[in-house]
Amino acid sequence: MAGNEPDTAEDIDDDEDDWMKYANAGFGETDYSLWDDVEPVEEDEAHQQEVAMQLGTHVEEIPRAPSPAGHKHLVRQGTCNACLGRVGGKRMYGQTLEEAGVGVRASVLERDTHLVNAREEQPLCPFCENLFEEVDLLADIIHDAIEPYDVSRLQLGARFPKDQIEQEEKLRKRLGAGGSEALKPALVDEIGKRLKDRLGDIKLVNDKPDVLALIDVLTLTVELDVRAVYVYGRYRKLERGIPQTRWPCRACKGRGCERCDFTGLQYQKSVQDLIGNPMLELFEGVEHAFHGMGREDIDVRCLGRGRPFVLEIKEPKRRSFNAEKLAEIINEAAKGSVEVSSIRPSTRSEVVRIKDTPAEKSYTIRFTLEPMNEAEYAVLTAPVDMTKEDVQNRSKKRRRQRRGDKNADRTKPLETTIEVAPTGPSQDELKAMKKPELVALAEQHGLKKTGTKDDLIQRIVEALPPAPATFDLPDDETILKVVEGLNGIKLAQRTPERVAHRRSDLIRKRTVFEAHSPFIEVNEDGQREIEFTLRCESGTYVKETVHGDSGRTQPSVAALIKAKCNVVWLDVGDIHAD
Numbered sequence: 001m002a003g004n005e006p007d008t009a010e011d012i013d014d015d016e017d018d019w020m021k022y023a024n025a026g027f028g029e030t031d032y033s034l035w036d037d038v039e040p041v042e043e044d045e046a047h048q049q050e051v052a053m054q055l056g057t058h059v060e061e062i063p064r065a066p067s068p069a070g071h072k073h074l075v076r077q078g079t080c081n082a083c084l085g086r087v088g089g090k091r092m093y094g095q096t097l098e099e100a101g102v103g104v105r106a107s108v109l110e111r112d113t114h115l116v117n118a119r120e121e122q123p124l125c126p127f128c129e130n131l132f133e134e135v136d137l138l139a140d141i142i143h144d145a146i147e148p149y150d151v152s153r154l155q156l157g158a159r160f161p162k163d164q165i166e167q168e169e170k171l172r173k174r175l176g177a178g179g180s181e182a183l184k185p186a187l188v189d190e191i192g193k194r195l196k197d198r199l200g201d202i203k204l205v206n207d208k209p210d211v212l213a214l215i216d217v218l219t220l221t222v223e224l225d226v227r228a229v230y231v232y233g234r235y236r237k238l239e240r241g242i243p244q245t246r247w248p249c250r251a252c253k254g255r256g257c258e259r260c261d262f263t264g265l266q267y268q269k270s271v272q273d274l275i276g277n278p279m280l281e282l283f284e285g286v287e288h289a290f291h292g293m294g295r296e297d298i299d300v301r302c303l304g305r306g307r308p309f310v311l312e313i314k315e316p317k318r319r320s321f322n323a324e325k326l327a328e329i330i331n332e333a334a335k336g337s338v339e340v341s342s343i344r345p346s347t348r349s350e351v352v353r354i355k356d357t358p359a360e361k362s363y364t365i366r367f368t369l370e371p372m373n374e375a376e377y378a379v380l381t382a383p384v385d386m387t388k389e390d391v392q393n394r395s396k397k398r399r400r401q402r403r404g405d406k407n408a409d410r411t412k413p414l415e416t417t418i419e420v421a422p423t424g425p426s427q428d429e430l431k432a433m434k435k436p437e438l439v440a441l442a443e444q445h446g447l448k449k450t451g452t453k454d455d456l457i458q459r460i461v462e463a464l465p466p467a468p469a470t471f472d473l474p475d476d477e478t479i480l481k482v483v484e485g486l487n488g489i490k491l492a493q494r495t496p497e498r499v500a501h502r503r504s505d506l507i508r509k510r511t512v513f514e515a516h517s518p519f520i521e522v523n524e525d526g527q528r529e530i531e532f533t534l535r536c537e538s539g540t541y542v543k544e545t546v547h548g549d550s551g552r553t554q555p556s557v558a559a560l561i562k563a564k565c566n567v568v569w570l571d572v573g574d575i576h577a578d
């Protein structure tokens, strides 16, 4: 409706101005009448116009194409052939704009030979400002611009100043035939026609292009929007100490400095670079972006079938690839740090899927034991403050938190540290000591050195209470039973402090679906090392499930076996998705 709205009073005034202009320009001296070809001319023009205005209908003041008078008016104004063909309303199937326009002009000149030089007298086409004369040039510029790129789908577009579009629209509505094509699509279409023969296998499309060529009509230049190439795969990280994505150097923020050997990187290797750099070279792109289905910590390996990812190569010159060959090249360059498989072409929408898929994962973890005392046990099993449970998890209806809630005290840590006074030897140990040793110990702690051996012992015990008794380390059988008992257990996990800077401090419920294959080995230092595999819900903090994170994760292996658990390493075994 918007395009066919009745003219406003202002438009009618403009029309009247035009009328006056032409009348004053001497046209009135010829036998030309603005109305000569309009069918029955009503006598009472003024009256009719008034009625029309009251009714709010369109007022035909200047003849419009496709009437002969309308054509004549277009020619006289210096309309170019392409625009005559476009707005003249005489274009036949299969005709180019130019051909149709030539026909319109010829029919006008047949009757009005004096208009033969109209284009010389009005050299600027009022519709296109002579843009159609640049069609060959623009086609040529586009052809050259896309030359270095592999393109199978090309989309053309044009950028016009807004007022130019509006003016043309207004003029076309007033003088052109109804249903005439607008300037922008017509120009783009013409350029496409010129290009077609030169493009070979390249298809001109209206969606999902490899390259969008955007013509700027003001500067007569072309800007290319080269769409990224997406490659799907799975990676196995076989070496610890490699982050998933590149980390800018902390000291120089990526600019490059002595500390990072001018690489700008905090870690020289990353999964992203190991996979992306050889691809960047192959695709002749500008940069790469890495989209993983979750991530593992730097010191965690990723084994099994590997973690799904999509690598995005921006502004690639090459687009096609052989998946097997590509995997080979990446794996060779990565020299065993990382290994890729299942390589295939991907899309932008798969990136969203990859990022949104909550994946269950299998992990293998290894830890050692250390005795735990009552106080430490109390911390590990202190009641969890469930007021901080993740509300998003609790109720879908209450997804959005109110602003006030967001600022609620999330970062204040739970009371996790218990003041432990300096500790000394036990009474039995003190009794076993010789008097000079006791004197020395007293002196060392600034205590009086006088009195009997018993006086000294009593004084030392008061100042330095013996370390609290620790629980006996559990036997192998207990450990194995506890680990296997994790099957199906529900954890309450408060955001670990190590990630609190980038995650909201909330308590989330996570499930351990399976815990299996535990075994115990004695290492070189004579310590027992326990290893087991567990499969758990996406988002589970696994190390915390073992060591308890000062009571932030409950229950934990540490709390269940009443021994401190020190994680030696953690591996991601499999990501159960795709």
Ligand SMILES: [Zn+2]
Pocket: 079, 080, 081, 082, 083, 084, 125, 126, 127, 128, 129, 130, 131, 132
């Ligand atoms: Zn034109």
Ligand SMILES: [Zn+2]
Pocket: 249, 250, 251, 252, 253, 254, 255, 256, 257, 258, 259, 260, 261, 262, 264, 265
């Ligand atoms: Zn640096």
